[in-house]
Amino acid sequence: MxxxxxxxxxxxxxxxxxxxxxxxxxxxxxxQTCSDCGTIRHYPRPVCPACYSMEHRWTEAxxxxxxxxxxxxxxxxxxxxxxxxxYILVTVDLAEGVRMQAQLKGADxxxxxxxxxxxxxxxxxxxxxxxxVFVVA
Amino acid sequence: MSLKGKAAITxxxxxxxxxxxxxxxxxxxxxxxxxxxxxxxxxxKDIDGIIAYGSMAVVAEDYITNFGIAxxxxxxxxxxxxxxxxxxxxxxxxxxxxxxxxxxxxxxxxNGSSGAGGRIGSRVREMPQFRLIGEFEMPLGAIAPAQLYAxxxxxxxxxxxxxxxxxxxxxxxxxxxxxxxxxxxMTKPLSIEDHQASRMISDPLRLYxxxxxxxxxxxxxxxxxxxxxxxxxxxIQVLGVAEGHPDSPSAITQRPDLTRLGLAKAAPKAFAMxxxxxxxxxxxxxxxxxxxIVLCQLEDLGFCKKGEGGAFVQSGAIRLGGKLPINTxxxxxxxxxxxxxxxxxxxxxxxxxxxxxxxxxxxxxGLVTGYGDMGDGSIAxxxxx
Ligand SMILES: [Zn+2]
Numbered sequence: 001m002x003x004x005x006x007x008x009x010x011x012x013x014x015x016x017x018x019x020x021x022x023x024x025x026x027x028x029x030x031x032q033t034c035s036d037c038g039t040i041r042h043y044p045r046p047v048c049p050a051c052y053s054m055e056h057r058w059t060e061a062x063x064x065x066x067x068x069x070x071x072x073x074x075x076x077x078x079x080x081x082x083x084x085x086x087y088i089l090v091t092v093d094l095a096e097g098v099r100m101q102a103q104l105k106g107a108d109x110x111x112x113x114x115x116x117x118x119x120x121x122x123x124x125x126x127x128x129x130x131x132x133v134f135v136v137a
Numbered sequence: 138m139s140l141k142g143k144a145a146i147t148x149x150x151x152x153x154x155x156x157x158x159x160x161x162x163x164x165x166x167x168x169x170x171x172x173x174x175x176x177x178x179x180x181x182k183d184i185d186g187i188i189a190y191g192s193m194a195v196v197a198e199d200y201i202t203n204f205g206i207a208x209x210x211x212x213x214x215x216x217x218x219x220x221x222x223x224x225x226x227x228x229x230x231x232x233x234x235x236x237x238x239x240x241x242x243x244x245x246x247x248n249g250s251s252g253a254g255g256r257i258g259s260r261v262r263e264m265p266q267f268r269l270i271g272e273f274e275m276p277l278g279a280i281a282p283a284q285l286y287a288x289x290x291x292x293x294x295x296x297x298x299x300x301x302x303x304x305x306x307x308x309x310x311x312x313x314x315x316x317x318x319x320x321x322x323m324t325k326p327l328s329i330e331d332h333q334a335s336r337m338i339s340d341p342l343r344l345y346x347x348x349x350x351x352x353x354x355x356x357x358x359x360x361x362x363x364x365x366x367x368x369x370x371x372x373i374q375v376l377g378v379a380e381g382h383p384d385s386p387s388a389i390t391q392r393p394d395l396t397r398l399g400l401a402k403a404a405p406k407a408f409a410m411x412x413x414x415x416x417x418x419x420x421x422x423x424x425x426x427x428x429x430i431v432l433c434q435l436e437d438l439g440f441c442k443k444g445e446g447g448a449f450v451q452s453g454a455i456r457l458g459g460k461l462p463i464n465t466x467x468x469x470x471x472x473x474x475x476x477x478x479x480x481x482x483x484x485x486x487x488x489x490x491x492x493x494x495x496x497x498x499x500x501x502x503g504l505v506t507g508y509g510d511m512g513d514g515s516i517a518x519x520x521x522x
Contacts, residue, residue: 017272043272113295
């Protein structure tokens with residue numbers, strides 16, 4: 001149970017990750033960028049893997065990418081997802097060079113292929129929590 | 138210094154595997170542990186090292202109490218999920234080689250089917266190594282290992298043309314072996330068509346690509362080579378052992394190569410240490426939480442090139458009587474999900490010639506792998522001395 005609770009698993013942000021979720025709420029995909037060497041990293045973490053700097057800023061990603069892989073879930077491993085089966089989860093290579101995962105909405109599974117261009121969209125799960133989704137670009 | 142030949146598997150034991158044990162995990166684990174101690178011809182008080190499976194369920198302290206161990210000199214945890222059992226062989230071998238202790242007991246027990254701990258999706262979330270996927274993937278609907286691993290299998294299929302029927306071959310041959318075992322949860326024959334007709338869980342993984350949830354326990358003992366000579370059964374020597382962690386170990390999504398597991402780093406080290414080649418391996422117990430994970434490990438082990446795992450299994454190589462019989466006990470897919478501890482037990486039985494109807498003729502050198510926590514890998518190559 002936390003501030004986001006709505007009958008599905010919810011993020012439990014830390015001081016390292018809160019900015020990402022605040023960005024989501026404003027319709028922005030924010031990524032950590034190393035203040036010293038400029039390397040972009042995801043998922044959020046304290047240390048730059050390229051130069052070990054602990055200083056970073058949050059930069060807005062373009063929100064575009066291509067499909068790296070995917071799965072189509074036909075079984076709800078949490079009751080909160082029963083109503084939306086089957087759903088597509090795509091692993092996406094973002095233009096910034098990191099990956100992220102989200103559901104692909106508004107598309108039929110037959111369009112799925114490695115390299116399919118997608119762009120991010122934002123869905124309000126509750127008044128406080130916005131989740132990323134992808135749509136075909 | 139190398140760990141080659143410094144340690145041996147001297148005792149193995151297991152309980153009946155079932156959907157509902159009706160027993161506590163402590164009782165199950167003591168039953169399997171006492172069986173392993175007796176199998177080794179030891180007294181429970183001879184155990185002076187324990188490697189517990191995680192910090193849940195049963196811990197080293199329980200053994201001091203139940204076995205009356207006066208001087209437990211070594212206790213550890215190897216936190217690699219399903220790679221823990223085999224990683225524990227490395228940990229135990231290092232401990233006995235350094236003279237810290239003589240006989241290390243490595244047990245697991247679980248009421249994974251009937252227990253109150255909850256099914257797999259809810260368990261994953263509680264583990265600290267999965268904090269990031271708990272925050273960034275589970276809220277989007279990627280909850281359970283089947284969903285988290287399926288993109289690895291899909292990527293392999295798209296890059297190399299691997300098919301669901303090739304994955305089915307792994308499920309079918311494993312079931313065949315389980316039926317021969319006598320202590321397996323799944324006892325009905327399975328065909329490729331049965332696999333293809335089974336319901337989709339997380340595409341491309343169908344029901345029969347997935348392992349069981351099980352109640353039961355098993356245990357094995359790793360002893361120093363010197364003290365192994367005092368034990369009752371033929372000495373099963375550890376020739377080579379290693380563990381490997383993949384890049385982006387906890388978040389598969391961020392892994393540079395989705396088709397490469399930690400085992401790819403560990404396997405060459407273990408083969409080099411053992412001084413054996415792939416052709417020397419008579420039998421292999423390969424961690425099989427999902428059929429695809431077996432296929433990928435066969436490649437990462439070097440039995441075929443990356444991308445050729447589908448053709449390798451389809452050739453019949455992994456069946457009993459094939460070039461590389463695997464999971465001769467029925468594995469996690471059809472015997473029971475004992476996190477690969479049952480794979481170590483089976484390897485020892487094979488190399489002793491105690492594997493019953495699924496015995497590989499003249500098996501002398503074999504290997505066992507572990508896979509867990511989203512990609513950690515471990516391997517032990519063992520031989521009858
Ligand atoms: Zn940097």
